[in-house]
Amino acid sequence: MAVIINGRSKSGIVILGNGRIARAISCYLKKNRPGYKVTLLTKGDNEVKECALIIGALAGSLGQDCLKLALRYKKNLIDVSDLDPEFYLERKTRIEKSGITVIAGCGFSPGLVNLILGKELSLHPDIQEIEVKAGSLSPNKHFFPFLWCFEDLILEHQIPSWQIIKGKKKKLPPFAGLQKEKFFGIKAESYLCASGFENLLEKPELKSFQCRVVRPDGFMTFFNFLQNQGFLKKENLMLSKKILEAPKEDNFTLSEIILSTKSKKILWRLKSHSRKKEKLNSMQKITAAVPALIAKLFLEDKIKQSGLIFMEDLGQNKLVFSRVLSGLRKEGISIIKNQF
Secondary structure (H helix, E strand, C coil): CEEEEEEEEEEEEECCCCCCCHHHHHHHHHHCCCCCCCCECCCCCHHHHCCCEECCCCCCCHHHHHHHHHHHHHCEEEEEECCCCCHHHHCCHHHHCCEEEEECEEEEEEHHHHHHHHHHHHHHHCCCCCEEEEEEEECCCCCCCCCCCCCHHHHHHCCCCCECCCCCCEEEECCCEEEEEECCEEEEHHHHHHHHHHHHHCCCCEEEEEEEEEEEECHHHHHHHHHHCCCCCCHHHHHHHHHHHHCCCCCCCCEEEEEEECCCCEEEEEEEECCCCCCCCHHHHHHHHHHHHHHHHHCCCCCCCCCCEEEEHHCCCCHEEEEEHHHHHCCCCCEEECCC
């Protein structure tokens, strides 16, 4: 369905998926009133044929379908799906030949975190060490928040990760490098994890690049129990998902990004908070607001590049960087930078 904007006919935005992140993106788009019809699409592709822009928010391996549809119909794509950078890089030539724009990894982490990393790396090419921590917690110590795509969250703790440690790229198993932590007075734990930053690991000047997922204290023991008792087997996964996603408690999603040169450290702190009765949880807020803001900028022709674009590339665009951060702050996301 077409609408008229500034005297020109425009078709709508199609969001692929109907999960929590997809629905949250729809909420933000409708709230900001871009003037476009917004459609959540789970079956068929008729809407894709006519749309101005696709936003991909499919779970797990289904995420690959977002780029497949974009290439088939030559539609621009903002992709939140949890896919490795290598997936996009293998299709970079096809994307360029199609003449479309594909913005990959456009969520929270990867996504917003990459935007900040790209900005800082462009300003400080002498950065040698990077540590990223990201995850969700709750003031209720007996609550383990499962706040985003359940299938992707489970997979995150079952696959190895690549990190740079003492100048060498290393492959590490799930839950490697367990550290006890405390955030906002709440006990937590973190471990090295797969990140979505793998393309940044190739920068030769980096001596250390570690990505840690933050979870409530005791989560590793709880996860291993679920796995050992068969709750995470394919035939039981949907029932486990229903049970584990059902409880609602106050929650927040956070990230700390620490970048070090020989002479200084740069620290970014990001935080989103939700009460248990709110419509959107903290992960939905900080993840979905990003593609909604990027979509608005793209449709306003503020992002002019075509081809494959990662969020760290967009971080070098001053207008995009400032508009995304200011937009997030207006939505109640805390973003603080310190340098010392």
